[in-house]
Amino acid sequence: MRELLLAHAARYPLMEATDFAKLIYQSAFAGGHLIASREAALSRLKDEMASLEDGVPAPLTEPIGGGLCRLYLAPARRKGLRAETICGLFAETAASYRPDPARFEAGMDLLEALCREGALTADPDEIIALRRAARESDYAPFSHSPRYREAYKPAYRLAGEDFCRYLDLFAAIDGLLESKGRARVAIDGRCASGKTTAAALIARVYGAQLFHMDDYFLPFERKTPERLAQPGGNVDWERFRVEVLDHMDEESFAYRPYNCFTGALDEPAVTRRRPVQLVEGAYSLHPAMAGDYDLRVMMDIDTALQRERIRRRNPDKYDRFVNEWIPMENHYLAAFGIEATCDIILRA
8 A cells, every 4th residue: 555655646746635545445445335326326427428528648547455446437438438337347346345444544544654754745634634534424435635636637436456357358348239239259268267257247247148168068978089089079069059059149048058967957047138148168169159259258377377276266176177177178279279269368
């Protein structure tokens, strides 16, 4: 936090005590106080974006500590992000963030110390008064000072740093929604690279229709040596095409996930068409299916981090991952040149 406070002071030399307190507050509480309802938050955001001054310089994102960023609206709009998507990221961040009053108190201790030692120019007594007011109000939010608003025209929403790494992907989806009215997206890539996490976030932000390739692993009786020797042979892409891809334009349809534990198909699951349709998982960009998507995404990860994540997440299956499943995935990725076919590559 010390480095952040000093960096913001250098970037925004007209910051006052309340602006520093707001920075600390946001890193501790995120922005949940601004979301009475998602609909109201979106309406407010649209009004704010409609009145933006494009000429005001601002970064796209700016770290504020606590795993959070300020996502600035004018650069986000220039990037092609829609208000609905920004609001979704804001709401998801608020919903996933645990308020931390102790972080606020520690930050205010540091702020007061920096002011007393002359590293920051705010009045230490004003910092004390702001902290007292925060406690008395049960940690109500701060506002930027009039001088800060006039000088820097701040217009942003808070978003998790982990969410912001997907901004290129969100912008690409928004572009497809604007141009085609739909976005059919496949997220392929290496094991433990974050495919499921990214897909779950996208599904929440857009209310997307989501399918998992894990539901289409090859049944045991079809795992012949000949089949498994084929690149991508470990997935039942034939059934996925017949049950899912051939029906993606329909208003609703049913499909049957394969249950690896029982070795049988589960009961039919009914799904309804949404503007954003996601297929997530290894082998989703198999050449027999890749032409069905509007957007092809690959998640990559280096070997050391991949193994560390698998050891932490699936210690009992670590050897099978390393000696069996990962080599099969790598063979598929290399044999079909999957990375070269992708529109977006995200690296862990």
